Amino acid sequence: PAETPDILLIRQTRPDVAGRLAERFRLHRMEEAPDREAFLDAVGPRIRALAVGAMCPIDAALFDRLPRLEIVASFGVGYDTIDAVEAHRRGIVVTHTPDVLSDEVADLALGLLLATLRRIPQADRYLRAGHWRAGSFPLTTSLRERRVGILGLGRIGRAIARRLEGFGVTIAYHGRTPRADVPYAYHDSLLGLAQAVDTLIVAAPGGPGTQGIVDAEVLAALGPDGIVVNIARGSVIDEPALIAALQAGTILGAGLDVFANEPQVPQALIDLDQTVLLPHVGSGSHHTRAAMGRMLTDNLFSWFDGKGPVTPVPETPWTGQ
Ligand code: 8YV
Incomplete structure (x- = not known):
């Protein structure tokens, strides 16, 4: 045998x-x-x-x-x-x-996007803390009329884009190569994409080729209503630059499932009220x-x-x- x-x-x-x-x-x-x-x-x-x-x-x-x-x-x-x-x-x-895992991670990306925009965890905390009786939860930003950019239109990026179609938003993307079979606008640079959108969803692979590519300049280009969602790898975002942009109000908020040095999460991100932070659960269903x-x-x-x-x-x- x-x-x-x-x-x-x-x-x-x-x-x-x-x-x-x-x-x-x-x-x-x-x-x-x-x-x-x-x-x-x-x-x-x-x-x-x-x-x-x-x-x-x-x-x-x-x-x-x-x-x-x-x-x-x-x-x-x-x-x-x-x-x-x-x-x-x-x-x-x-x-x-x-x-x-593509559909599961894409589902979570949409959940994280909505949670960040509509401040769902913050609203939950508000209710639990007993604040509702004293007054309504403050109004939030919205997905309405947003222009969404996807960094990385691979399997997961496409699954996210398909879901976003149902939400009636403008969809654009950047990646190494334009995809012939999608109706979304291609930008040949990440900065160009960031200038054209106000909402950036990171779905690109990690590794040396994408290390820190979502940097201070890219974040600033999103503008003061800018929202960043990352379900890919923490390494793709320059984390100190993201913290600085959130603290300065250069962008509005971030929804993060992944971090540069997991399971370590910078205290500065935890201290910010306009972040939604998840412990890398994108694929985490039974x-x-x-x-x-x-x-x-x-x-x-x-x-x-x-x-x-x-x-x-x-x-x-x-x-x-
Ligand atoms: C992990 C992931 O597999 O697929 C990936 O690249 O990051 C996740 O799905 C998960 O964290 C299990 O370790």
């Missing part, structure tokens, strides 16, 4: 994922090792697959410890913390979980996390069946050997 492949789980704690993997693999868990170095010395040479949580740093130093590694299956669509170029150079395939878990395990089962990965990242395309 074929050998049972050894698989290493790093920050991958879902019982359904571990349960399904245990049917086929010998499981090792990084977090259970008291001494990570000794553990990698002992089991590293046997490991043929990694099952990792999202936003888990996977780099050349780790690959050096795993000479038989064939595949990294990541839980999440974003893989900016995985060195996929280095993986490809070593013949290691990286997989992620696209599509199954339904969608289960679908992501299944996609992760499907990739590993398919790989060890010799059928290749189901959803490899573009940097490590499956060429069929």
Whole structure:
């Protein structure tokens, strides 16, 4: 019989994922090792697959410890913390979980947008604090007549745009490439987009190519009614510049599901009244996390069946050997 492949789980704690993997693999868990170095010395040479949580740093130093590694299956669509170029150079395939979470994250983006504009959490706090009897909640800004710009019209950006169509707002976007099949106005620079809109939704991947691109100049271009919503990666926004813009009234508000240094959230953002802050919950429903878990395990089962990965990242395309 074929050998049972050894698989290493790093920050991958879902019982359904571990349960399904245990049917086929010998499981090792990084977090259970008291001494990570000794553990990698002992089991590293046997490991043929990694099952990792999202936003888990996977780099050349780790690959050096795993000479038989064939595949990294990541839980999440974003893989900016995985060195996929280095993986490809070593013949290691990286997989992620696209599509199954797009609608969920887009739903949350719209919720966060409305919450930020209409100050839904603030209104809830107002009621709970007993202020209603003393007077009505102050009027808010509105989605009406807003011009919405989407940074990154990938799978999630498109799902957000489709939802926004139902809200009757003007939609424009910026990304590396114009999309031929959408009716929204394309801007070839982020600054150009920011000048044309008052509401910016960030849906671009993280990583070096987008690090801090929503900077002070972009924020100022949105104007004093400007609203920023980020459901992508905290790294895409220059966080100190965002805090300064909110404090100075350069823009009106921000709805953030992601932060530059999660789970650390700058106290300055918490102290501001015009922010709505969520603990990275975009894909966080039972339904969608289960679908992501299944996609992760499907990739590993398919790989060890010799059928290749189901959803490899573009940097490590499956060429069929
Ligand atoms: C994470 C995410 O997977 O998909 C992504 O890129 O950031 C999320 O869906 C989630 O935080 C689970 O760790």
